[in-house]
Amino acid sequence: MPRPPGVLENEWGALRPAVFGAAYRLLGSVADAEDVTQDVWLRAATADLRDVRDLRAWLLTVAARRSYDILKSARARRETYVGPWLPAPLLTGPDASEPVLVDESVGSAMLLVMEELKPPERVAFILHDVFGLEFSQIADVLGASGAAARQLASRARRKMATAKQSTPHASRAERERLLTTFRDAYEAGDIAGLVRLLHPDAVYVTDGGGKLAAARKYIHGGARIAMVMVRVGRQWRPDSIEVIEVGGEPALLLRREGRAVSVDTVEIKDGLVVAYRRVLNPDKLAHL
Structure with a gap:
């Protein structure tokens, strides 16, 4: 230049x-x-x-x-x-x-x-x-x-x-610990384990931007969220799930065939996930 x-x-x-x-x-x-x-x-x-x-x-x-x-x-x-x-x-x-x-x-x-x-x-x-x-x-x-x-x-x-x-606030250490535990339960398809980590009134938000299949409305309730996530996980079969830093906070990056397929962030209150946000829109993940 x-x-x-x-x-x-x-x-x-x-x-x-x-x-x-x-x-x-x-x-x-x-x-x-x-x-x-x-x-x-x-x-x-x-x-x-x-x-x-x-x-x-x-x-x-x-x-x-x-x-x-x-x-x-x-x-x-x-x-x-x-x-x-x-x-x-x-x-x-x-x-x-x-x-x-x-x-x-x-x-x-x-x-x-x-x-x-x-x-x-x-x-x-x-x-x-x-x-x-x-x-x-x-x-x-x-x-x-x-x-x-x-x-x-x-x-x-x-x-x-x-x-x-x-807005609930949790320490970085608590976020990392909970995300790691959440990842392990998610990879294992452990619905009961996920339910224990999700607040009963938790909300699950997915942003697909109309580019792929994603929930177009919020999903409410820890038990329902856990079942939906495990079902989606079985369909996706990601190759890897790693804890990364996004926007200064811990997040989960899911990859399949070397390509980023989602980035997940959470809000935590009293040791439980009250909001789980998943970015799926490939246009928003291309830089990863």
Whole structure:
């Protein structure tokens, strides 16, 4: 790639994770975030940046404008999405191909909460609360006043705080332990073992995007979920199930014939799984 005027390649290398991280948090899509990051690089490659005093902020605002446009159109696409929508899993462990600033805002639970925010709220919250941009800079992205941007971020912050209070939290060690036990029971087809790990009122969510067979509605109840998962496991016969890190939290990656077929994340309360989320849409797994 050509070197952007006034921007050293090592500067881009250091700032690229933040650009990608902002786009991913805004869009919940690895593919879209990669496209936005490439667009930002191309924009930087042709821009005169000699007078830019805060390169990080400049790059983030360019990424946010592009993401904001996509986000507004994505909300319309969500209405025609087949079945439940889940964010595309982002590898964040030591084997991650894309380094990203990791915090709770890239976890599946918080990304789903942010999906409920209006696009301007999501932009204001992520740019200010996660990446520390000034409201004057955010206002420029949204085409609003600084006061309006501040109000949008405040409104989003309240919604996020309310959702966070009601979202179960478990330590990383507890998640890893339960997922490993869950995997063993799943591989063994042990329905009773799975039932013991699932809350009686647990919910099972699958995102197939209409690309393959997947439940198009939530499945409720630990016993029913266990039976469905064992039946599906017998049909799939995955070659391997490994514990990986996705969005800063442990997850299960299922592979068949070397290809990723699902990534599963969980919410845990009082030592039991209360929400089991499975991404099946092959478009969301292609990067794995």
